Amino acid sequence: MENNxxxxxxxxxxxxxxxxxxxxxxxxxxxxxxxxxxxxxxDILDISCGSGYGSNYLAKMAKSVFGVDIDAGxxxxxxxKYIRNNLDFLCIEKDHxxxxxxxxxxxxVSLETIEHIKEYEYFLKNLKLYLKENGxxxxxxxxNFRKINPPENRFHAYEFDILELYEIVKxxxxxxxxSLHGQCQTNVRRSEAARKQISLRKAMQYIIxxxxxxxxxxxxxxxxxxxxxxYQYLSKIQGTFEGDISICKINExxxxxxxxxxxxxxxxxxxxxx
Numbered sequence: 001m002e003n004n005x006x007x008x009x010x011x012x013x014x015x016x017x018x019x020x021x022x023x024x025x026x027x028x029x030x031x032x033x034x035x036x037x038x039x040x041x042x043d044i045l046d047i048s049c050g051s052g053y054g055s056n057y058l059a060k061m062a063k064s065v066f067g068v069d070i071d072a073g074x075x076x077x078x079x080x081k082y083i084r085n086n087l088d089f090l091c092i093e094k095d096h097x098x099x100x101x102x103x104x105x106x107x108x109v110s111l112e113t114i115e116h117i118k119e120y121e122y123f124l125k126n127l128k129l130y131l132k133e134n135g136x137x138x139x140x141x142x143x144n145f146r147k148i149n150p151p152e153n154r155f156h157a158y159e160f161d162i163l164e165l166y167e168i169v170k171x172x173x174x175x176x177x178x179s180l181h182g183q184c185q186t187n188v189r190r191s192e193a194a195r196k197q198i199s200l201r202k203a204m205q206y207i208i209x210x211x212x213x214x215x216x217x218x219x220x221x222x223x224x225x226x227x228x229x230x231y232q233y234l235s236k237i238q239g240t241f242e243g244d245i246s247i248c249k250i251n252e253x254x255x256x257x258x259x260x261x262x263x264x265x266x267x268x269x270x271x272x273x274x
Contacts, residue, residue: 023245027184027261028112030245032057034181034263035109035138039065042106045130048113052078052089058109059087066105070094095119101130111140112261114165115156124172137173137266141165143182145193145258162262163190166252169264176266180250182259191255 032054039062046055049067051074059065059082067089069075075091082089092098095117108127117123127137144151144159151159160168162182169178247263250256 027245029054029057030247031111031140031183031261031263032109034247035107035111036061038136038138038265039107039109043104043132045101045105045108047108047110047127048116049078049089050074052082054109054111055087055089056082056084059084062086062107064088066090066101068092068098095122097126097129103129103132105130106132106135108135108137110137112142114139115141115151115153115159118157120158121168121172124169128173134268136269137264139169139264139266140183141262143259143262145186145188145190147193160262161193162250162258163252165262165264169266173266176268179265179267180252181247181263181265182250182256182261183247183263184245184260185248185257186260188258189255190258193258 035054036058039058041061041063044058044062044065046058046065046067049055049069052067055065055067055078064086065084065088067078067087068091069078069089070092072091075089078089108130110127114120114123127139131137142153142156142159143162144164145161147161149158151157153159162180166178166180248259250259
């Protein structure tokens with residue numbers, strides 16, 4: 001149940017809030033809808049739950065949901081806004097193992113979290129400990145196919161290329177099946193992203209991005225041109241997606257189109273059906 005009598009939290013540009021008209025929110029919610037395919041009747045940990053809308057969504061199907069976050073104010077907001085018998089929220093310490101969570105959850109959901117953590121291998125090992133014997137981990141993070149580190153996003157410690165993180169996960173979960181997915185397909189193929197030389201397209205992307213960033217900060221004129229074909233063409237040059245927020249399966253051995261978001265399903269099962 002959603003309680004509308006609650007305190008508001010500030011939108012920083014990073015911690016998502018429930019704003020149904022926002023494309024950023026819709027993209028984020030779609031990842032929780034994907035995760036919902038695996039939670040029916042199970043005990044769920046939503047780690048770094050943010051403003052809680054995703055934990056609340058999963059609680060509609062799950063046996064229980066535990067949403068955790070490092071920000072005390074955000075956790076209090078969640079407790080007041082989302083009230084269900086099978087839903088609870090807890091404030092935790094960053095980069096800290098929670099012993100009471102060990103071997104407790106059927107599914108651990110970690111969406112857009114690992115890029116904030118410097119000791120990411122320690123973080124993944126803890127998530128593995130929180131899972132029951134045959135538990136399942138759903139992990140998502142921005143796909144750094146342009147190999148830009150340190151990240152442009154000031155909230156991020158490190159951003160992973162989709163196959164880079166795939167190899168890290170394989171090492172830490174050697175006995176697990178890993179299903180690789182992507183959200184928001186770009187117009188950049190895997191082979192193109194791997195090229196080291198600077199292309200004309202990349203130079204144009206850089207220039208256009210700078211123009212867009214300046215306009216958004218100071219003028220906001222492009223907002224009025226979204227219906228024009230030239231605006232849509234420039235958006236394609238940037239490597240953005242065309243509004244398709246769905247999540248699709250990726251074969252890591254192919255020359256696939258890079259997604260904006262990498263989504264991993266990690267399970268003890270031989271095959272993950274979705």
